Amino acid sequence: MAQKKSQKRRQEDKPTDEGRREFIKQSSLLTALSVTPPFLVKAAESEWDEKTAWYFEKVPLAVEINGISQKLSIEPRVTLLDLLREQLALTGTKKGCDHGQCGACTVHVNGKRVLSCLTLAVKMEGKRVTTIEGLGTPNKLHPMQATFIKHDGFQCGYCTPGQIMSGIACIREGHANSEDDIREYMSGNICRCGAYPNIVKAIAEVKKGGQQV
Amino acid sequence: MINFEYTRVSTIQQALDALSKNGNAQFIAGGSNLVDLMKKGVTTPAKLVDITNLPLYEIKKESGNIYIGALALNSDVAEDQLVQKEQPLLSLALKAGASQQIRNMATVGGNMMQRTRCPYFYNTDMPCNKRESGTGCGALKGFNRMHAIFGASESCIAVHPSDMCVALAALDATVLVSGPKGNRRIAFQNFHRLPGDMPQKDNTLEKGELIIAVEIPNNSYKEHVHYLKVRDRTSYAFALVSVAVAVDLQSDTIKDVRLAMGGVAHKPWRLTEAENFLKGKAASEANFRQAANVAMHGAKGYGYNNFKLNLAPNTIVEALKTATGKA
Numbered sequence: 001m002a003q004k005k006s007q008k009r010r011q012e013d014k015p016t017d018e019g020r021r022e023f024i025k026q027s028s029l030l031t032a033l034s035v036t037p038p039f040l041v042k043a044a045e046s047e048w049d050e051k052t053a054w055y056f057e058k059v060p061l062a063v064e065i066n067g068i069s070q071k072l073s074i075e076p077r078v079t080l081l082d083l084l085r086e087q088l089a090l091t092g093t094k095k096g097c098d099h100g101q102c103g104a105c106t107v108h109v110n111g112k113r114v115l116s117c118l119t120l121a122v123k124m125e126g127k128r129v130t131t132i133e134g135l136g137t138p139n140k141l142h143p144m145q146a147t148f149i150k151h152d153g154f155q156c157g158y159c160t161p162g163q164i165m166s167g168i169a170c171i172r173e174g175h176a177n178s179e180d181d182i183r184e185y186m187s188g189n190i191c192r193c194g195a196y197p198n199i200v201k202a203i204a205e206v207k208k209g210g211q212q213v
Numbered sequence: 214m215i216n217f218e219y220t221r222v223s224t225i226q227q228a229l230d231a232l233s234k235n236g237n238a239q240f241i242a243g244g245s246n247l248v249d250l251m252k253k254g255v256t257t258p259a260k261l262v263d264i265t266n267l268p269l270y271e272i273k274k275e276s277g278n279i280y281i282g283a284l285a286l287n288s289d290v291a292e293d294q295l296v297q298k299e300q301p302l303l304s305l306a307l308k309a310g311a312s313q314q315i316r317n318m319a320t321v322g323g324n325m326m327q328r329t330r331c332p333y334f335y336n337t338d339m340p341c342n343k344r345e346s347g348t349g350c351g352a353l354k355g356f357n358r359m360h361a362i363f364g365a366s367e368s369c370i371a372v373h374p375s376d377m378c379v380a381l382a383a384l385d386a387t388v389l390v391s392g393p394k395g396n397r398r399i400a401f402q403n404f405h406r407l408p409g410d411m412p413q414k415d416n417t418l419e420k421g422e423l424i425i426a427v428e429i430p431n432n433s434y435k436e437h438v439h440y441l442k443v444r445d446r447t448s449y450a451f452a453l454v455s456v457a458v459a460v461d462l463q464s465d466t467i468k469d470v471r472l473a474m475g476g477v478a479h480k481p482w483r484l485t486e487a488e489n490f491l492k493g494k495a496a497s498e499a500n501f502r503q504a505a506n507v508a509m510h511g512a513k514g515y516g517y518n519n520f521k522l523n524l525a526p527n528t529i530v531e532a533l534k535t536a537t538g539k540a
Contacts, residue, residue: 184448
């Protein structure tokens with residue numbers, strides 16, 4: 001009984017595209033097969049309608065990511081965060097809340113820090129995106145990465161890529177002149193482990209060091 | 214997110230045309246609120262018209278007034294030398310809002326167009342007259358800690374979440390819009406509206422209209438200004454109550470004053486009666502307290518937000534003290 005019910009629910013939940021395909025298939029079998037053009041039956045069976053929609057719903061995107069020019073094809077609804085993680089395998093940028101409340105997805109667009117979860121990828125046409133992968137390498141860390149390690153600026157590490165991208169921007173913007181300043185301008189990056197004192201120390205030290213970030 | 218058609222435009226006329234061709238199209242600029250609303254299924258446009266290529270980024274001084282293009286980024290306006298010098302209150306309010314990442318995305322026009330953060334509006338399983346007319350207001354007898362104490366109705370007790378708009382209301386700004394019927398100017402105080410029985414309408418923009426710019430008239434509020442925002446944490450949170458103050462102070466006498474509150478109504482809440490009370494009076498805590506009492510006439514709590522009935526006048530007094538150097 002329970003199984004029947006869940007099957008029924010599943011059927012009702014089917015998206016309209018699939019419903020249309022089922023309808024075309026069934027009606028063409030039950031009524032005179034000859035009146036339904038064969039290509040329509042074929043199209044329904046091989047899901048061409050969905051493939052066609054998929055093709056037309058995608059848009060081209062030319063964007064530079066970590067210094068590499070990319071020519072991509074994406075749905076307009078794809079966020080920059082999902083593009084980075086799901087299509088380009090750049091999983092350094094983290095999905096925390098996915099609603100612009102935690103800062104884990106912070107990246108730089110044309111040098112400015114933004115939230116990639118609230119950025120439609122399609123709006124990145126002609127822009128320069130830098131992610132944590134574009135900063136340094138394990139053998140040659142970016143000064144901010146090295147200083148985060150030195151000061152233990154993390155525990156679980158999930159917010160760290162966002163913190164580092166934001167910390168660098170904080171210095172570039174001229175908002176790292178005091179610890180209070182750093183705290184205020186880093187407030188968009190939440191760390192649930194509470195590594196804040198060490199994060200602030202790391203940023204302050206990089207700023208004091210005067211290195212090019 | 215439900216998929217949608219996406220188009221870019223490069224002139225204002227193209228933008229207006231693109232919107233009029235599709236009844237369910239919306240403009241997108243920074244997208245920092247719209248994309249979130251679309252993810253939640255609160256807003257489901259069939260088409261997005263990307264206006265970020267329009268030439269509306271300029272910040273300039275024009276016959277004494279400060280003119281700010283609708284696409285100017287919140288971060289750029291907050292740090293603009295001209296704005297900091299001529300209209301410092303606006304800069305303070307902008308810096309109190311959101312985070313630097315969001316201010317780098319959000320535009321002036323988009324900030325004005327952002328929707329309430331009422332949790333009943335955001336949760337599509339809940340009743341909300343603003344999201345779906347006629348379904349009722351979940352907040353009225355629900356969890357209404359963040360909600361309005363002024364100008365609410367039985368239909369909606371949501372608040373407008375912007376800080377920037379509180380400053381613009383205090384500064385008597387004007388909104389320049391372009392639409393299918395031509396250009397027009399809207400006094401900032403008339404831009405956002407009270408919910409009444411039409412809470413689905415946040416503002417007085419007509420269908421297909423586009424915000425072009427905001428203009429702030431020249432004034433004498435260059436020095437004694439303050440934006441005091443009280444919130445659950447020190448930074449990066451919406452206001453429980455915020456107060457924008459600008460005082461024209463002449464040897465301890467208030468020659469003129471502007472006061473507006475955020476987090477208390479469906480629109481930036483201008484405190485005209487309190488302003489009138491203070492004009493010509495000495496800048497003293499006693500007078501500030503009386504002005505705050507005047508400002509609270511007609512305030513009403515809905516249960517969980519009753520604390521705002523005390524917090525709001527106290528915030529007014531503190532903001533006035535800071536602005537006039539009495540803190």
